[in-house]
Amino acid sequence: MRDDAVPGGDPAGDRTPEESPWAPDDAGRRETVAERLDRNWNELLQELRVTQTGAQVLTGFLLTVPFQQRFGRLDDLETVTYLVLVALATAATGLLVAPVSLHRFLFRRRLKRETVVLGHRLARLGLLALGLTLVGCVFFLFDVVVSVSAGAIAGGAALCGLVGLWVVLPWSVARRSAPGSVPTPF
Numbered sequence: 609m610r611d612d613a614v615p616g617g618d619p620a621g622d623r624t625p626e627e628s629p630w631a632p633d634d635a636g637r638r639e640t641v642a643e644r645l646d647r648n649w650n651e652l653l654q655e656l657r658v659t660q661t662g663a664q665v666l667t668g669f670l671l672t673v674p675f676q677q678r679f680g681r682l683d684d685l686e687t688v689t690y691l692v693l694v695a696l697a698t699a700a701t702g703l704l705v706a707p708v709s710l711h712r713f714l715f716r717r718r719l720k721r722e723t724v725v726l727g728h729r730l731a732r733l734g735l736l737a738l739g740l741t742l743v744g745c746v747f748f749l750f751d752v753v754v755s756v757s758a759g760a761i762a763g764g765a766a767l768c769g770l771v772g773l774w775v776v777l778p779w780s781v782a783r784r785s786a787p788g789s790v791p792t793p794f
Contacts, residue, residue, distance in 0.1 A: 645720045652707065652727050659731070660704045663738050666745070667697040678752075685756065689748045696741040703734030739774060743767045 639647070670693055673679060682690065707727035714723045747763030 642720065645724050648724050649711075649720065649727070652724065652731060656704055656707060656731060659734065659738060660701070663697065663701045663704050663734070663741075666738075666741060667694075667701050670694050670697050670745075682752070686748065686751060689744060689751065693741055693744045693748060696737050696744060700734050700737035700741050703730050703737055706730045706734075735774065739770045742770060 637644070670690075673690060707723075707730050710726055710730070711723055743763050743766045746766040747759040749759075750762040751759030
């Protein structure tokens with residue numbers, strides 16, 4: 609990187625940050641827009657490695673449920689819940705793997721910004737689908753093992769826990785650290 613790089617603007621000072629080859633200040637980093645996009649893409653891939661594996665394993669387990677002896681004894685609510693869970697798990701897996709496919713199609717087309725932005729959006733939607741799948745699985749399990757009301761309570765608790773950990777906690781940290789730039793949860 610050049611020594612005259614100025615975070616947030618052009619070293620020559622005659623272009624706006626959007627026109628400049630230098631990225632806006634990102635936690636005091638001195639990096640070009642291309643370097644920032646590469647870093648953002650790599651960070652996204654690291655996050656996706658964890659969530660993709662979890663979503664794929666969960667989907668795999670759900671796909672084995674109909675082959676269990678007790679599956680035929682599910683009532684209508686449990687059957688519908690199960691099918692919704694398979695659809696959500698499949699959507700979560702698809703959304704969380706989609707950035708990889710996106711990158712393969714857009715590779716070497718000078719569309720890194722679009723790849724990062726769309727990959728970020730797909731990952732957020734994938735997390736939403738994964739969260740709903742987890743909540744639904746908790747509901748389904750407690751419903752089958754105990755009762756519908758136990759399922760509703762356990763599912764509600766799981767929903768509150770995930771919203772707290774995945775939305776409220778990061779949102780509150782962001783709000784405290786940068787009062788003028790609070791991100792939207794989804």
